[in-house]
Amino acid sequence: KTVRDHKIKENGTNYREVVNCGTPLPEYELEIRDEHDDPLLEREIGRVCVRGPSVMTGYYLDEEATRQCLSSDGWLDTGDIGYMAEGSLYIIGRIKDLIIINGKNHWPHDIEWAVEKLPELRSGDSAAISIPGVNDEEIPAILVQCRKRDEKDRIDLEKRIKTEVQAVIGKAPKVILVPPRSLPRTSSGKLSRVKARRQYLEGQLF
Numbered sequence: 001k002t003v004r005d006h007k008i009k010e011n012g013t014n015y016r017e018v019v020n021c022g023t024p025l026p027e028y029e030l031e032i033r034d035e036h037d038d039p040l041l042e043r044e045i046g047r048v049c050v051r052g053p054s055v056m057t058g059y060y061l062d063e064e065a066t067r068q069c070l071s072s073d074g075w076l077d078t079g080d081i082g083y084m085a086e087g088s089l090y091i092i093g094r095i096k097d098l099i100i101i102n103g104k105n106h107w108p109h110d111i112e113w114a115v116e117k118l119p120e121l122r123s124g125d126s127a128a129i130s131i132p133g134v135n136d137e138e139i140p141a142i143l144v145q146c147r148k149r150d151e152k153d154r155i156d157l158e159k160r161i162k163t164e165v166q167a168v169i170g171k172a173p174k175v176i177l178v179p180p181r182s183l184p185r186t187s188s189g190k191l192s193r194v195k196a197r198r199q200y201l202e203g204q205l206f
């Protein structure tokens with residue numbers, strides 16, 4: 001499934017707030033590209049690539065790392081996922097957050113948006129990740145901040161979350177309900193899925 005299948009809606013009763021990072025400086029070029037390195041259209045989510053006078057020339061004594069993120073004509077793959085709208089850049093997340101299940105790529109944001117449509121949840125209440133399963137096979141999981149205490153209500157919420165996620169990725173996830181305000185965030189307030197995954201695996205989210 002390519003990023004051409006994913007577009008940001010302008011309106012809707014349920015949405016995730018995305019920060020406007022502004023427009024590129026005059027001397028810089030900015031493109032949103034798909035996994036084949038082709039430019040995408042406005043509001044289509046893809047890899048954020050930039051070229052300009054302050055872009056690095058490479059990693060010191062690390063040709064492989066340089067080759068992975070920097071093209072021969074000076075384009076830097078920032079590792080961010082985002083989209084352009086009316087000339088401005090909007091950052092959605094990081095490529096390293098991408099979830100790969102059975103060889104298929106899934107954007108965590110699609111999973112989180114689907115789950116956060118449920119009336120009990122708010123924007124930023126969930127973190128879609130993958131965790132080790134049987135024989136170290138990665139399986140989908142979603143961490144959800146839950147405000148319900150009644151066990152029946154929690155079980156019902158888990159079932160509906162599984163239904164929403166399965167509709168997006170074709171497979172029911174492991175649902176982990178965590179306390180409110182427990183999902184880790186960066187200093188700028190962004191959800192840190194990498195840290196959330198690590199904390200869950202280390203048993204720190206309960």
